[in-house]
Amino acid sequence: xxxxxxxxxxxxxxxxxxxxxxxxxxxxxxxxxxxxxxxxxxxxxxxxxxxxxxxxxxxxxxxxxxxxxxxxxxxxxxxxxxxxxxxxxxxxxxxxxxxxxxxxxxxxxxxxxxxxxxxxxxxxxxxxxxxxxxxxxxxxxxxxxxxxxxxxxxxxxxxxxxxxxxxxxxxxxxxxxxxxxxxxxxxxxxxxxxxxxxxxxxxxxxxxxxxxxxxxxxxxxxxxxxxxxxxxxxxxxxxxxxxxxxxxxxxxxxxxxxxxxxxxxxxxxxxxxxxxxxxxxxxxxxxxxxxxxxxxxxxxxxxxxxxxxxxxxxxxxxxxxxxxxxxxxxxxxxxxxxxxxxxxxxxxxxxxxxxxxxxxxxxxxxxxxxxxxxxxxxxxxxxxxxxxxxxxxxxxxxxxxxxxxxxxxxxxxxxxxxxxxxxxxxxxxxxxxxxxxxxxxxxxxxxxxxxxxxxxxxxxxxxxxxxxxxx
Numbered sequence: 001x002x003x004x005x006x007x008x009x010x011x012x013x014x015x016x017x018x019x020x021x022x023x024x025x026x027x028x029x030x031x032x033x034x035x036x037x038x039x040x041x042x043x044x045x046x047x048x049x050x051x052x053x054x055x056x057x058x059x060x061x062x063x064x065x066x067x068x069x070x071x072x073x074x075x076x077x078x079x080x081x082x083x084x085x086x087x088x089x090x091x092x093x094x095x096x097x098x099x100x101x102x103x104x105x106x107x108x109x110x111x112x113x114x115x116x117x118x119x120x121x122x123x124x125x126x127x128x129x130x131x132x133x134x135x136x137x138x139x140x141x142x143x144x145x146x147x148x149x150x151x152x153x154x155x156x157x158x159x160x161x162x163x164x165x166x167x168x169x170x171x172x173x174x175x176x177x178x179x180x181x182x183x184x185x186x187x188x189x190x191x192x193x194x195x196x197x198x199x200x201x202x203x204x205x206x207x208x209x210x211x212x213x214x215x216x217x218x219x220x221x222x223x224x225x226x227x228x229x230x231x232x233x234x235x236x237x238x239x240x241x242x243x244x245x246x247x248x249x250x251x252x253x254x255x256x257x258x259x260x261x262x263x264x265x266x267x268x269x270x271x272x273x274x275x276x277x278x279x280x281x282x283x284x285x286x287x288x289x290x291x292x293x294x295x296x297x298x299x300x301x302x303x304x305x306x307x308x309x310x311x312x313x314x315x316x317x318x319x320x321x322x323x324x325x326x327x328x329x330x331x332x333x334x335x336x337x338x339x340x341x342x343x344x345x346x347x348x349x350x351x352x353x354x355x356x357x358x359x360x361x362x363x364x365x366x367x368x369x370x371x372x373x374x375x376x377x378x379x380x381x382x383x384x385x386x387x388x389x390x391x392x393x394x395x396x397x398x399x400x401x402x403x404x405x406x407x408x409x410x411x412x413x414x415x416x417x418x419x420x421x422x423x424x425x426x427x428x429x430x431x432x433x434x435x436x437x438x439x440x441x442x443x444x445x446x447x448x449x450x451x452x453x454x455x456x457x458x459x460x461x462x463x464x465x466x467x468x469x470x471x
């Protein structure tokens with residue numbers, strides 16, 4: 001997609017945006033019959049044709065709409081009109097549109113082209129598709145084009161890997177993808193196999209991996225800027241490629257959705273792509289503890305006592321609480337071996353967070369008010385919202401063990417997302433700016449491009465905006 005600051009004499013394709021208020025003022029320029037079908041309400045589309053051109057009237061809703069709502073409209077427009085759009089120079093008419101709103105509209109057009117399996121055959125990815133918009137300089141249009149494409153590349157990659165069926169995302173295939181990704185963007189790629197993990201003492205991660213038919217792949221990807229004194233973001237993404245629950249076997253009715261249990265990792269991967277393509281002046285250390293949670297004669301068992309990387313022992317009461325085990329080693333490894341300004345982990349971790357928030361927001365836990373407020377603000381801006389929950393020490397009492405330092409679950413049927421966060425806090429090595437995001441309810445769910453539950457891309461825009469604007 002090209003964005004061009006000019007206006008030709010004739011166009012065969014026109015996108016004209018209206019809020020309800022703008023339509024009230026300007027709609028009289030159209031045939032009166034159009035008002036019977038279009039009023040500028042959010043998501044409304046009316047196709048107006050004449051002998052020379054096709055005009056898509058696109059409703060944005062109230063003039064008080066937030067920027068992310070413009071993206072939502074563009075996503076739905078791309079999804080529903082994709083078969084009709086031509087790869088041709090297109091005039092955009094929306095004099096009232098602000099720069100950031102235009103940026104969100106362009107992002108939404110590209111994001112709305114996603115469906116699984118993804119390819120870039122949509123008209124919006126065709127170089128012949130151009131948006132001609134006179135309201136912004138060519139320099140600003142070029143910047144918006146770069147940002148929109150970088151974000152779309154990051155988020156669609158996130159969605160693609162989350163949507164892949166289990167047999168198409170084994171540790172070796174993901175590892176090859178990450179190696180090639182690192183080569184493409186000049187990132188540093190490191191992966192520890194099972195033998196190396198044993199040498200390092202990554203016992204909590206290995207406890208989950210030991211039942212797998214596939215070798216361990218505890219992966220570290222580093223993005224470095226040449227800018228001096230740049231902030232460093234430490235990111236840990238839960239990367240369970242498929243979660244059976246292990247010996248504590250899940251109910252089979254919805255087990256097919258457990259291909260989504262790498263949602264934290266895919267969000268991190270998407271953010272890495274955005275940072276690399278935009279060459280953001282930050283450093284990122286990303287830890288992805290890659291494994292599946294399988295059943296075999298070697299699988300870890302309830303009552304096992306495991307020694308984690310930081311030396312703390314964990315009594316395993318439920319092998320389906322595997323996410324916090326691999327995150328424990330991911331967090332402590334990152335905290336002990338790298339100096340970071342922010343430490344953030346993302347995970348499709350608990351059903352508790354789903355029952356609490358559904359698909360409205362992620363559950364957030366943080367030990368730092370600055371980071372907490374940044375994440376809330378960024379979530380509101382991107383509509384990838386998070387809601388703060390407590391980390392009170394009273395919850396630590398529920399994970400005290402008679403035979404180890406900690407239990408991996410509480411035996412009480414309440415507050416598991418809080419218990420999990422309190423468990424993870426024991427592995428951040430006193431990092432002063434840490435946040436844990438439980439995104440189980442928002443990473444995978446209802447989408448406009450699929451009949452069943454599918455990847456939403458949650459986390460990519462949240463992290464990308466945070467990293468870009470708060471370095």
